[in-house]
Amino acid sequence: MSDLINKKTQEVDAVITRYLPKEEGLASTVINAMNYSINVGGKRIRPMLMMETYRMFSGADGGETLGRFMAAIEMIHTYSLCHDDLPAMDNDDLRRGMPSTHAKFGEAMGILAGDALLNYAFEVAIGSFFANDRGTGAAAGPADRTVRIAKALSILAKKAGIYGMIAGQVADIEAEDKEPSEVTQQTIDFIHENKTAAMIESSLMIGATLAGADDEQILTMEQIGSDVGLAFQIRDDILDVTGGDALGKPIGSDERNGKATYVTLNGLDKAIDDVKKLTESAVSKLSQLPGSGNKSGKFLSELIESLAIRDR
Amino acid sequence: MSDLINKKTQEVDAVITRYLPKEEGLASTVINAMNYSINVGGKRIRPMLMMETYRMFSGADGGETLGRFMAAIEMIHTYSLCHDDLPAMDNDDLRRGMPSTHAKFGEAMGILAGDALLNYAFEVAIGSFFANDRGTGAAAGPADRTVRIAKALSILAKKAGIYGMIAGQVADIEAEDKEPSEVTQQTIDFIHENKTAAMIESSLMIGATLAGADDEQILTMEQIGSDVGLAFQIRDDILDVTGGDALGKPIGSDERNGKATYVTLNGLDKAIDDVKKLTESAVSKLSQLPGSGNKSGKFLSELIESLAIRDR
Numbered sequence: 225m226s227d228l229i230n231k232k233t234q235e236v237d238a239v240i241t242r243y244l245p246k247e248e249g250l251a252s253t254v255i256n257a258m259n260y261s262i263n264v265g266g267k268r269i270r271p272m273l274m275m276e277t278y279r280m281f282s283g284a285d286g287g288e289t290l291g292r293f294m295a296a297i298e299m300i301h302t303y304s305l306c307h308d309d310l311p312a313m314d315n316d317d318l319r320r321g322m323p324s325t326h327a328k329f330g331e332a333m334g335i336l337a338g339d340a341l342l343n344y345a346f347e348v349a350i351g352s353f354f355a356n357d358r359g360t361g362a363a364a365g366p367a368d369r370t371v372r373i374a375k376a377l378s379i380l381a382k383k384a385g386i387y388g389m390i391a392g393q394v395a396d397i398e399a400e401d402k403e404p405s406e407v408t409q410q411t412i413d414f415i416h417e418n419k420t421a422a423m424i425e426s427s428l429m430i431g432a433t434l435a436g437a438d439d440e441q442i443l444t445m446e447q448i449g450s451d452v453g454l455a456f457q458i459r460d461d462i463l464d465v466t467g468g469d470a471l472g473k474p475i476g477s478d479e480r481n482g483k484a485t486y487v488t489l490n491g492l493d494k495a496i497d498d499v500k501k502l503t504e505s506a507v508s509k510l511s512q513l514p515g516s517g518n519k520s521g522k523f524l525s526e527l528i529e530s531l532a533i534r535d536r
Numbered sequence: 537m538s539d540l541i542n543k544k545t546q547e548v549d550a551v552i553t554r555y556l557p558k559e560e561g562l563a564s565t566v567i568n569a570m571n572y573s574i575n576v577g578g579k580r581i582r583p584m585l586m587m588e589t590y591r592m593f594s595g596a597d598g599g600e601t602l603g604r605f606m607a608a609i610e611m612i613h614t615y616s617l618c619h620d621d622l623p624a625m626d627n628d629d630l631r632r633g634m635p636s637t638h639a640k641f642g643e644a645m646g647i648l649a650g651d652a653l654l655n656y657a658f659e660v661a662i663g664s665f666f667a668n669d670r671g672t673g674a675a676a677g678p679a680d681r682t683v684r685i686a687k688a689l690s691i692l693a694k695k696a697g698i699y700g701m702i703a704g705q706v707a708d709i710e711a712e713d714k715e716p717s718e719v720t721q722q723t724i725d726f727i728h729e730n731k732t733a734a735m736i737e738s739s740l741m742i743g744a745t746l747a748g749a750d751d752e753q754i755l756t757m758e759q760i761g762s763d764v765g766l767a768f769q770i771r772d773d774i775l776d777v778t779g780g781d782a783l784g785k786p787i788g789s790d791e792r793n794g795k796a797t798y799v800t801l802n803g804l805d806k807a808i809d810d811v812k813k814l815t816e817s818a819v820s821k822l823s824q825l826p827g828s829g830n831k832s833g834k835f836l837s838e839l840i841e842s843l844a845i846r847d848r
Contacts, residue, residue: 250723250726251707253710254702258698310647313644331624332709334624335624339615339650339651339654343702346693347697350686353689374662378663381655386567391563394562397644397645
């Protein structure tokens, strides 16, 4: 499985690279900083989930429009890391073992690179309207295609904003200012659902939307994304306790920072058990969908299972 | 004229208010900060230019789609001010005589409020696809309408990003690190064209696009926006020297900060003369366009002239 994931990661990287801006002109410093942040070695989970969901539903590889949205979701994810790492936020000088964007380019460029990635994500995704792949999804006509792109843009914006990722980030920052004992399970759930799960939901929903899935199927993908996202974040909290220096930050940093996590609230055993349950729930929902038996459906299912036991 | 501008400002304010997010939920702090930043007393020039351009070309008032794009352009302008004022950028605690966003809500919320405004701008503008005004512009059918919205989104993203406003901001930050004598007229022009003019071009082009103007007319609006934007920024530099405490920052702050401006490079007399010439050029181009003789066309022309002699 890990060989296949490596191959898919390379495939995703090649797609994203196609949409990175050229490092030229009087703004080249910020473009350098954008591309550095994107290329610093992410796992590409979000665009990979989007790509395979698209393929599962459509049975086709996907053209320029899919590629643009894959690049956009990774750009938005990357901007959120750039800004999270800033001195006024988590103040991390390292990200995946490398200097974080502001540590390498200075604080002003750390802010501007994040802004630029968020804006450019929309610029690239909006470019889908003028893309060459006349048929997005199986047998989509021009009118259908436009509606799908409009819906996908709407999901992209909503899940990244104040009703999605940003809401989670705000709640997270505010929770850090509290005593760990004051942070409730409800708050932790809200943070995980929005800060982490929203962008995974977005990836799955956009893949399905561009492939022409119906509203009920898109809703199922959202629920799968919620399961996978929560499991993903709990796994992160577990790895912070049990090890995995490949995360790029010291083991036990949450605990030393006095941060309430899923593990501090529920204990390690329950956390491990919940990751397992959430993963089973996601895989079970996926198996009900058309296409789940094809190559991409099977890969998606295995990818979700592998995320639950990942060590970085 | 100033009475009419006040009336139009109120009209624009009412439109923008309709699209501001409700201050509720676990992310309410950042929503407070967004709305504070928007409501701190901007002149609303960009949405006003967009609204009147739309009306000049279409002869109609404009519905939900126009309103969404008006709100979006003001949100993007406001996010840029939020981030400009941050300690790592211009480090301004005051904006229009009031505490800047980070000064009031803390630095983390200053960053997040900016991020949230940029993201929400796209969220609101993308919502146009699902808006009720079936006919955007005079007699636009559904297919036409979709194309216009897609084009308008594309302009919105491009002019705000690394080929527009952000490029200007990056060049501005880098110019500040140089000796004033090292900053060339070419660099100052690049900064003004991108940091200031791009968003004014965007406003005029989007107004025209949504109203159904043709490509040549949209290009003319871009050129008018360039003239108006450069004149606007030179006027700002002039006011910094000659007075106008209503700008909300101390007179002569550019000079004390050792900042190269249009005025330090060209002298006050040439600067005043160039504002006049750019304004005449803009008004002359406008007068060639269909609709320039109607109420909105005349207002636009007078608004552009009044910006050239504004004292705040």
